Amino acid sequence: MAELFSHPPFPGFRLEAFGFLRALTANNDRDWFKARKETYEAELKEPLGLLLTDSARRLADTDLPLTAHPTDSQFRIYRDMRFTEDTTPYKTHVSGVFDRSGHRDKNGVVYVHVEPDSCFLGAGFYQPSVSYLRPVRDRIAAEPERFLALLDEMKARDLPVHSMEDTLTGMPKGFSDYRDAPIAPYLKWKNYVVKRDYPDEALQSPNFAGEIVRMAQDVRPLLEFVWAVESSS
Template sequence: MMAFKGFGPKAIPFLKALDFHQSREWFLENRDLFEQELRDPLGDLVDTLTQRFAEAGLGLRGDRKKSLFRINRDVRFAKDKRPYNRHVSAILSPDGSKAVQGVFYIHIGLEGCFAGVAWWQPEAALLLAMRRAIETWPDRFRAMVKALKKNGLELSAEDAMKRTPRGFEHVTDEDLVAAIRNRHFAVRHVIDPAGIHGPELVEELVDFTMRAKPLLDWGRAIEGRIAKD
């Protein structure tokens, strides 16, 4: 395992150039630069965070190959046919795969740099269980939200439903209604692009994930109840 030392100084300039050219020929000519400045450091970051998360008991891990998303875009069903993403990203999860929920996500790109802890687009049964938990045990949900707020975080309302989903119309408390309308349960940490080039990023990300632990604990408790049913 290589300890994370930072993304290369040309990491963001490379993404800008790739976004300008959007050419397989250009990418292949500059592949070594991509690997040195972005891909290999991201793999190092995944390995380093896996070790640090294990030490902190966070239950999140990854693999420098399987955890990284491809720079190539899947354009089969997309109107936008540009072949390359404008970012690199990776996921650390409870089992190290991309197929489970309750994950840590890292995103380094032209749209911005950020990390997230999330249940993102959970399958219908899990999303329903999370909504039922908010309805049935509101004090537990509010305690989680309060703990996040104390830690400087708040649940994202991105992509929330405009109307209350069927079966929850009787819920009237505004905070609970807003939460039940969520399609995702996530918190986010914005990373200063200037801060991606050094090993200090690891401490920043470990600190964020520790502060997001109330959300991890809340979601995992719900998943545990589903597993018992």
């Protein structure tokens, strides 16, 4: 916790940050990036770290169990090219995540994505393991009305829950009895996530740290529905 208070407040991303990412899209190669790595660190990596710590400080003033680390909670800009034919070495965005440990190793997060004309906050449960999903599906099956009410509540907050079109084609093992139930589509989901889009200008303001807290508060019903499964399993 002390480390959070050793960092200055988030100042907002400068226009140069978005300019760098646009230029990287057009010049996605190692030589170009290496010559401008200091710009990347000054305009993107360091401000993102400040956004993470500033927001984490504000979250610490709530009873939400979410936090972040200035470096551990950032995703690397270097792409993993082991399983793709796309050989471009760098992502054209930067991103970070708030979870319950501050080290990107807990399910149930708020995710910040910084990309020109495509900035957003996401939240929920993204690509959890099958073993993690099993008790979640059990609870949905056991409390279908409560889960459907949760979906309605999130939709009313303009944060509809979805699976990013990543679903099973058939019912998961052990749930075939629910194939005709209203909850059948949701038992097939592999993700339970929400998204809120922002213009680039919003991330240029120091106030965006407060937006992350608001997002965390708004998505709380979804997070707690699933976290409750952990504590009971």
